[in-house]
C-alpha cells in the first residue's frame with residue numbers, strides 16, 4: 051500500500067469542450083503521479099501534484115542511454131457514471147517484465163494499480179463521456195542519475211500522466227493501409243522487442259516516415275533474421291483469419307505481448323473459433339490471399355482496440371483485403387471488447403476494475 055500525498059492544483063485548466071476531437075496525446079489533465087527511487091530507500095515519496103514541468107540534470111542517464119520504460123492503458127466512463135480500467139494488472143505485470151530486462155527496479159503490482167487508480171480519481175472529471183472517447187493513461191519510468199558512465203542508474207522517477215482522447219478512427223472503423231518493411235528491422239530475439247521501451251520506437255521512426263511518404267499509415271515488421279516471418283505492426287499486434295482459423299505470431303521475445311492480443315485470443319477461445327499462436331511467414335499470407343482464403347486481417351492495441359487492415363504492400367506486391375470492408379470477426383471483437391470496457395456487456399472474465 052502506497053501512502054500517496056495529494057497536492058491539488060490552485061489553477062485548474064479549462065476542460066476540452068464536448069465537441070473537441072481530442073487529438074491523441076495532445077491534451078493533459080490537471081495532475082500527475084510521481085514516485086522516486088533511490089537504492090537505499092527503494093520507491094518512496096509517492097505523490098499526486100499539479101501537472102507541470104520537471105527539472106532534470108542534462109547528465110541524467112535517460113537522455114544518453116535510454117534506460118526508460120512506458121505503459122499505456124485507458125479509463126472509460128460508463129453510462130451509469132462509473133470509471134473502469136481494463137486489465138491494469140496486466141500492465142503492472144508487463145511493467146515488471148520490461149523493468150527486469152532493462153535493469154530498472156520493479157514496482158509491486160498492487161502499488162502500480164493503486165497509483166493509477168489514485169491519479170485517475172483525482173482527475174475523474176477529465177474522463178470524457180462521448181462515444182468512443184476515453185482517458186489515456188501513460189505510466190513511465192526514467193533513469194535520472196547525473197552520470198555519463200554506462201551502467202544501470204541508481205535513481206529513477208516513476209510518473210503517470212493522463213490525456214483525454216477521442217475515437218482512434220473518427221470516421222469509424224476504417225481499414226488501414228499497411229507497409230510491410232523489407233529494409234529495416236525493429237527487434238531481434240534476445241534484444242528488447244518484448245520490452246515496452248522508447249528505444250524500440252526510436253528504431254521504428256525511419257520506416258514510419260518512409261511508409262507515410264508512400265501513403266501508408268503503419269508499418270508491419272518482419273523478423274530480423276530470416277526477414278520473412280510476421281512480427282507486429284507499429285504499436286499493435288497483428289492477426290490473420292485464414293480459412294476459418296485465427297492466426298497470430300507466437301511470442302518469441304521480439305514481439306510486444308499486448309494486453310489486447312491476449313484478450314482477443316481469450317475471446318476467440320471462448321467463441322470456439324480455432325486460434326493459433328505460431329510462426330507465420332509473409333509467403334503464407336500471400337498464398338492464402340491468392341487462394342482466396344485470407345478472410346480478415348486486423349491489428350490489436352489499446353489505442354484503436356481492433357484496427358481492420360484493408361491493404362498491405364510488400365515490395366511490389368499488394369493485397370487488397372475484403373475490398374476494404376471490415377470482417378465479421380474483427381467487428382465482433384471490437385464490439386465485445388469495447389462493450390466490456392464501457393460496462394455495457396457482462397464482464398465474465400473479470401477484466402474491468404472500477405476506479
Ligand SMILES: *Cc1c(COP(=O)(O)O)cnc(C)c1O
Nearest residue numbers: 285286287306308309310351352
Ligand atoms: C503497446 C504495444 C502494443 C499493444 O499492446 P496493448 O497492451 O494491446 O496496448 C503492441 N506493440 C507494441 C510495439 C507496443 O508498444
